[in-house]
Amino acid sequence: MGQEERTEHDVQQRLNAVFMGTPGIAAAILQRLLDDDVVNITAVYTQPDRPCGRGQKCQPSEVKKLALEHGLPCYQPVNFKSQEAIDELAALAPDVLLVAAYGLILPQAVLDIPRLMPINVHTSLLPKYRGAAPIQRVILDGETVTGVTIMRMEASMDTGPILLQRAMGIGRDETAGQLHDDLADLGGRLLVDALNRLSLGTLKELPQDHGLATHAAKIEKSEAEIDWSDTAQNIHNRIRAMSPKPGPFFFMNIPGQSKPVRLIADVGVPGEPLAEDVPPGQVLGMVDNALAIACADRSYLLPGVRPAGKKHQDAKAFFCGYLAKCDGQAACGPEALSDNEGSHA
Structure with a gap:
């Protein structure tokens, strides 16, 4: 044949x-x-x-x-x-x-x-x-x-x-x-x-x-909101699960802003354990070029975020532009934030 x-x-x-x-x-x-x-x-x-x-x-x-x-x-x-x-x-x-x-x-x-x-x-x-x-x-x-x-x-x-x-x-x-x-x-x-x-x-x-x-069950958009009172590992899992859609988000109180800013979070990594008196959601500053935010048990390190209606920014650019006074090559660290400049989901 x-x-x-x-x-x-x-x-x-x-x-x-x-x-x-x-x-x-x-x-x-x-x-x-x-x-x-x-x-x-x-x-x-x-x-x-x-x-x-x-x-x-x-x-x-x-x-x-x-x-x-x-x-x-x-x-x-x-x-x-x-x-x-x-x-x-x-x-x-x-x-x-x-x-x-x-x-x-x-x-x-x-x-x-x-x-x-x-x-x-x-x-x-x-x-x-x-x-x-x-x-x-x-x-x-x-x-x-x-x-x-x-x-x-x-x-x-x-x-x-x-x-x-x-x-x-x-x-x-x-x-x-x-x-x-x-x-x-x-x-x-x-x-x-x-x-x-x-x-x-x-x-x-x-x-x-x-x-x-x-x-x-079908994912609801509300499930994409990050609850900083959860453990860092659970938050890591939520950010991964909601990336890229519908997009993991949280709200941050920004100095000088009339209302909290909605931020889409990049996938980061759990950081170091925290002292018991650190409130969840508090911005801890910059750690290893990532924005550190307090969770229930340890910090979570975000490499970047996207503010609502704006382009994506890496963590350092966001920190310097929104949360601290940064002059040229000056370092951005946790000392740049006052006690009332935290983030709360």
Whole structure:
């Protein structure tokens, strides 16, 4: 058999798949599927374009942009409550549905459409961290290991049997944004592995232990506010979990300002233990080119901040510009602050 005949035969054996996803992590997984050519992507589903930015112009999702680049049909139903939307998907006759961060609830009528199964990529080690925000929650909780689960979908959220699962370590200072990219790469590779096994008939199912399940609720913007009365390690975890979105923030009383200034915090490091009489939130000055702020047990060292409505500043520039009189190369230290020039969240 010639090369041309083998290629045609291989294409005929590939599974037909409909991909469903919306944000960047889903686009990264879709790109992996397209690069590996493991399935024939016949169509893509993504959420409707949403208004964003100051002009509130409707913007396509990352998945839609990628689909259009590759000439793939793109569907954007508001939901699957209508029979028309269900019939439209059924007409595509997919062997598998591949779902990654789609953001819409799929009813049983949709999950019953694929000939073989609906498959979901979930960025946690199920049954732990079921739900909308496993990446942020795992960091917020101070976990050191997470991973990706490829699961067969059921109507209830993230409860289906496990098809493949792989763990990944979390760096001590790793942010949600960095972990997101690592898990997107792992998720794409693991999904390709699962689909190869499905094609060969070697993919196994393992029921989840529902008694071990935990929930990863959607992140609320209010959760991004730093509470300086917490421990330095918990604050470090919160800053990492909320970086880059929605952005960890706190309010600081600035000398000469009529109201507290809202600051977005860079990821820093826990500092030295503090005396018991140091109030949480007090600005301690500059330590190793970082802005030191008192927490419940020790200081926290911020390398930089971004004041509301302004550009990012490193810690020394912010300290000199907002909290101390700094002349040229003069050092900025804790003695430059008076007792009433502290920061309180």
